[in-house]
Amino acid sequence: MFRDIEEVGTGLGRENYIASKEISTVVYLAQSLSKPVLTEGPAGVGKTELAKAWAGALGWPLVRLQCYEGLDESKSLYEWEYAKQMLYTQLLRDTLQDVLGEAKSLTEAAERLSMEEDVFFSEKFLLPRPLLLALTSKEPVVLLIDEIDRADVEFEAFLLEVLSDFQVSIPEIGTISAIHQPMVLLTSNNTRELSEALKRRCLYIFIDYPTLQAELTIVKLKVPELSPELARQAVEVVQQLRHMDLRKVPSISETLDWARALVTLNAKAIDEETMRNTLTVLLKYEADVQRARRLLGNGGRRQMRGGKLGR
Amino acid sequence: MEDRIIEFVRGLRSAGVRVSLAESMDAMKAVTILGVTEKALFQESLRATLIKDSSDFALFDELFPLFFGSGGPPLQSALEDLSSEEQEMLRAALEAMSGRLQRLLDWLTSGDGPTAEELEALAKRAGANWANDPGEARWISRRMLRQMGYQHLEEQISTLVQELQEMGMSQEAIELLMGVVKTNRDALAEQVAQKVGLQIAQERNERARDLFGPDLIHKPFQSLSESEADILRKEVQRLVAQLRSRAALRRKKGKNGKFDPKGTIRANQRYGGVPFDIKYKKRKLKPDLVLVCDVSTSMRPVAEFMLRLVYELQDQVAKARSFAFNSDMKEISVTLAGKRAGDAVAEILYNIPPGYYATDFGHSLETFFKKWPDSLNSRTTVVILGDGRNNFNSPRVDLIKLLKRRTRRFIWLNPENKRQWGTGDSDMIDYAPICDEVYQVRNLAQLSAAVDKILSPY
Numbered sequence: 001m002f003r004d005i006e007e008v009g010t011g012l013g014r015e016n017y018i019a020s021k022e023i024s025t026v027v028y029l030a031q032s033l034s035k036p037v038l039t040e041g042p043a044g045v046g047k048t049e050l051a052k053a054w055a056g057a058l059g060w061p062l063v064r065l066q067c068y069e070g071l072d073e074s075k076s077l078y079e080w081e082y083a084k085q086m087l088y089t090q091l092l093r094d095t096l097q098d099v100l101g102e103a104k105s106l107t108e109a110a111e112r113l114s115m116e117e118d119v120f121f122s123e124k125f126l127l128p129r130p131l132l133l134a135l136t137s138k139e140p141v142v143l144l145i146d147e148i149d150r151a152d153v154e155f156e157a158f159l160l161e162v163l164s165d166f167q168v169s170i171p172e173i174g175t176i177s178a179i180h181q182p183m184v185l186l187t188s189n190n191t192r193e194l195s196e197a198l199k200r201r202c203l204y205i206f207i208d209y210p211t212l213q214a215e216l217t218i219v220k221l222k223v224p225e226l227s228p229e230l231a232r233q234a235v236e237v238v239q240q241l242r243h244m245d246l247r248k249v250p251s252i253s254e255t256l257d258w259a260r261a262l263v264t265l266n267a268k269a270i271d272e273e274t275m276r277n278t279l280t281v282l283l284k285y286e287a288d289v290q291r292a293r294r295l296l297g298n299g300g301r302r303q304m305r306g307g308k309l310g311r
Numbered sequence: 312m313e314d315r316i317i318e319f320v321r322g323l324r325s326a327g328v329r330v331s332l333a334e335s336m337d338a339m340k341a342v343t344i345l346g347v348t349e350k351a352l353f354q355e356s357l358r359a360t361l362i363k364d365s366s367d368f369a370l371f372d373e374l375f376p377l378f379f380g381s382g383g384p385p386l387q388s389a390l391e392d393l394s395s396e397e398q399e400m401l402r403a404a405l406e407a408m409s410g411r412l413q414r415l416l417d418w419l420t421s422g423d424g425p426t427a428e429e430l431e432a433l434a435k436r437a438g439a440n441w442a443n444d445p446g447e448a449r450w451i452s453r454r455m456l457r458q459m460g461y462q463h464l465e466e467q468i469s470t471l472v473q474e475l476q477e478m479g480m481s482q483e484a485i486e487l488l489m490g491v492v493k494t495n496r497d498a499l500a501e502q503v504a505q506k507v508g509l510q511i512a513q514e515r516n517e518r519a520r521d522l523f524g525p526d527l528i529h530k531p532f533q534s535l536s537e538s539e540a541d542i543l544r545k546e547v548q549r550l551v552a553q554l555r556s557r558a559a560l561r562r563k564k565g566k567n568g569k570f571d572p573k574g575t576i577r578a579n580q581r582y583g584g585v586p587f588d589i590k591y592k593k594r595k596l597k598p599d600l601v602l603v604c605d606v607s608t609s610m611r612p613v614a615e616f617m618l619r620l621v622y623e624l625q626d627q628v629a630k631a632r633s634f635a636f637n638s639d640m641k642e643i644s645v646t647l648a649g650k651r652a653g654d655a656v657a658e659i660l661y662n663i664p665p666g667y668y669a670t671d672f673g674h675s676l677e678t679f680f681k682k683w684p685d686s687l688n689s690r691t692t693v694v695i696l697g698d699g700r701n702n703f704n705s706p707r708v709d710l711i712k713l714l715k716r717r718t719r720r721f722i723w724l725n726p727e728n729k730r731q732w733g734t735g736d737s738d739m740i741d742y743a744p745i746c747d748e749v750y751q752v753r754n755l756a757q758l759s760a761a762v763d764k765i766l767s768p769y
Binding site: 035193 | 331334337345358359368556584
């Protein structure tokens with residue numbers, strides 16, 4: 001566990017995650033208030049990465065639940081292994097005979113059977129899925145619930161019990177409470193409004209695209225092979241692209257991909273030729289590529305000196 | 312401090328942010344953990360616990376300094392650097408001035424600014440408690456400064472300098488004094504501005520909220536003012552949540568899917584495997600929508616809310632294509648790439664110019680069949696949103712019949728009452744018998760009921 005906010009920052013930094021003051025504050029608060037954190041922001045700004053770094057910094061395992069439309073509790077919480085249960089019943093039939101054989105009356109037999117009931121309804125037949133795994137794990141974990149906005153509203157409601165009390169109700173067995181309270185991080189890409197009830201239970205942080213300086217630090221950290229001069233130029237181009245009216249602006253992960261591509265191609269400078277060859281790493285729509293080429297003009301160099309581009 | 316935080320939460324609420332009791336308790340806890348000594352940390356702990364929507368950040372950042380600001384930079388004292396003789400001269404020179412300006416210059420030279428009560432009284436006189444929104448703060452603080460005598464300050468300062476010179480104060484001391492007076496002048500102005508901002512935010516807490524969404528949803532679209540429409544746009548969110556859970560429930564209860572052996576065995580474990588409770592696989596009951604909206608001036612508000620509702624409910628619809636017509640048909644399918652549905656819709660409507668007396672539905676339909684025949688198939692639900700008023704152009708009933716034949720379900724939404732059909736240039740009376748369903752959508756309540764019908768299986 002982190003002792004103070006500085007430790008959060010350095011801990012995440014050790015995992016190669018550059019955390020802003022805001023992020024480390026919220027992470028620290030989440031731990032001290034034992035509340036889940038809800039992160040929102042555009043795709044590819046490192047929301048999922050934060051969970052990984054968090055788990056890494058604490059030295060806890062990460063349990064990840066990827067949400068999608070149609071996700072329900074049998075896929076997220078647990079599944080009852082009815083086949084295994086059947087099999088046990090079949091195999092235990094002889095033993096049952098021994099137990100029940102000596103019974104003199106039906107009542108006695110029923111009584112004896114009820115003493116053994118736990119064999120048939122126990123956690124042995126429970127196939128744990130991520131949520132249950134996170135709650136019943138012997139060691140504390142970080143639970144990442146990724147892209148919660150993709151899941152159905154009913155699933156969101158189902159999560160409420162897990163997130164506020166860290167327990168789940170299983171009809172066959174009863175209520176299972178967490179052994180260690182997991183650190184929970186939910187991410188959302190903001191494609192739909194989440195319910196008030198869910199938001200109320202979480203701390204909230206909005207992670208936006210980084211500033212030029214912050215992005216440069218990230219690039220230097222993750223792709224140290226790239227020369228500082230080139231890294232600066234590359235980040236400047238990316239920042240310019242984010243100001244353009246594109247269908248999909250490049251994210252941090254795409255900046256890093258591009259930086260790696262520049263290293264692989266052994267580029268000396270970001271000139272027209274390099275841009276033409278590598279722009280598709282940054283932009284994923286043909287229309288965007290065309291538009292960016294037009295606006296960036298001469299390999300992006302001329303405009304870079306000229307300052308900001310209009311939208 | 313606790314009282315201040317509670318006041319701040321009330322301030323946020325009256326500015327339209329939804330903050331629950333649980334959240335304000337979280338804020339208190341967070342503050343106890345992180346303390347109040349470091350302001351940035353304090354601000355962050357309040358923000359993470361109270362604000363759950365990135366669009367509310369701006370409001371938070373606006374209100375926070377008002378409630379937790381230091382009240383502006385402190386004033387400095389000029390007296391310490393002056394000899395007692397010089398202080399005497401200054402006092403004499405100030406006494407020669409008129410009351411209001413004497414007080415102001417006294418504040419500025421001594422460094423003891425106005426007390427909190429004095430400031431409050433001044434703010435009240437400037438009308439701070441009649442102001443409605445923070446935008447008026449600047450105007451009111453300007454009035455307040457004028458009342459304090461800032462207007463004539465420049466001339467008064469030069470008179471003061473002259474007088475002090477005549478009294479024989481050294482040039483050095485005068486310059487020192489004037490330097491302090493000038494810094495203090497700006498500091499006091501800043502103090503006043505913050506005071507006024509806070510006063511306005513607090514006043515707003517006391518006032519009752521004027522209009523709420525739930526009453527407005529029964530008001531006809533045509534008579535909505537722009538500010539009312541804004542409130543309704545927010546109300547759409549709540550309606551959408553309702554519609555979504557209704558649709559989801561309906562889908563859950565619709566037991567007309569295939570038999571689900573796995574689910575049945577699983578559900579009947581508690582009966583020892585005897586299948587009492589039969590489970591079915593859910594069938595996809597989400598409609599495939601084609602929306603055709605009239606975006607003439609009269610129909611615009613209805614079209615906007617319709618598009619908002621449908622695109623907020625994207626996850627309840629298998630596919631949605633939308634078309635807008637005025638004099639001709641255009642495809643306006645909303646691309647949501649990373650944007651909120653509401654913003655995307657507003658952007659699209661902004662890009663369509665409104666027209667007057669140019670509606671030609673018949674011609675638009677012709678274009679539709681020519682350009683996008685692929686949008687119709689036996690699974691699509693076609694929804695036309697329009698008043699059926701055609702400017703006496705050809706109604707093209709034949710094309711409407713063709714449309715009906717090609718689709719699974721054909722719904723017409725019309726803001727007009729049945730009695731108005733067929734009057735003037737309305738062709739609704741010809742269209743209505745062809746439609747599977749016709750609903751009147753005069754206000755948001757009717758519109759959301761109609762959308763609910765559209766989402767329910769036919």
